[in-house]
Amino acid sequence: MAQVRLYARGMLRIQCLTIDCAEPRRLAEFWAEALGWTITGSDDLGAVIECLDAAGDGAGAVPFPDILFLKDPNPKAVKNRLHLDLRPANQADEVARLEELGARRVEIGQADEPDATWVVMADPEGHEFCVLRALAK
Numbered sequence: 398m399a400q401v402r403l404y405a406r407g408m409l410r411i412q413c414l415t416i417d418c419a420e421p422r423r424l425a426e427f428w429a430e431a432l433g434w435t436i437t438g439s440d441d442l443g444a445v446i447e448c449l450d451a452a453g454d455g456a457g458a459v460p461f462p463d464i465l466f467l468k469d470p471n472p473k474a475v476k477n478r479l480h481l482d483l484r485p486a487n488q489a490d491e492v493a494r495l496e497e498l499g500a501r502r503v504e505i506g507q508a509d510e511p512d513a514t515w516v517v518m519a520d521p522e523g524h525e526f527c528v529l530r531a532l533a534k
Contacts, residue, residue, distance in 0.1 A: 411462040413445065414479070417469035418522045424466045427521050430498055431483075434464075443467045473523045476505060481526040482515070488530050492516050495528065 418424045422436075425444035429436050434446040448461040485491035492502070499521040507513045515527040 410460065413463035413465040415465045415467055416524060417471075417473075418466050418524075419468070419470065419472070420522070421466035421468050424520060424522055425464075427499055428464060428466075431495055431500070431520075437463075441468070477525050480524070482529055483526060484529045484532065486531055488516065488528055492518065492528050 416424065421442070421444040422439050425436050425439065425446050428434070429446045432446070432448070434448050436444060437447045437449075438445045444466045445463050446466075447463045483491070495518060496502075500518045503517050503519045503525060505517050505525065507515065507517050514530040517525055517527055519525050
């Protein structure tokens with residue numbers, strides 16, 4: 398039944414988000430730890446992380462796209478055109494934890510936004526992402 402709902406409209410689902418990077422395994426390790434996901438494949442050209450269920454096999458897991466890290470020798474030159482927004486239970490705690498993993502805070506203009514409720518960060522290779530405030534309960 399769940400499969401029918403996944404494919405009912407357009408017969409498509411997002412398989413993976415792909416991130417070009419210099420060191421795929423290193424970046425996969427960062428994001429796997431940050432998200433609590435698992436590295437499920439890695440070689441000289443890339444690495445993939447997945448959100449697995451408690452059994453560790455992906456069967457019955459919520460159908461999140463994989464994140465694929467592909468080796469690209471070209472350095473990141475401009476702001477991402479796609480980024481992740483992460484919603485933690487506690488923004489300050491999560492920002493601190495991500496900094497311990499190797500992320501850093503970055504300024505891309507949000508300081509000029511008087512109602513900014515997010516923290517912009519960059520992973521170890523400079524890909525920006527946002528840590529949102531927790532949802533009100």
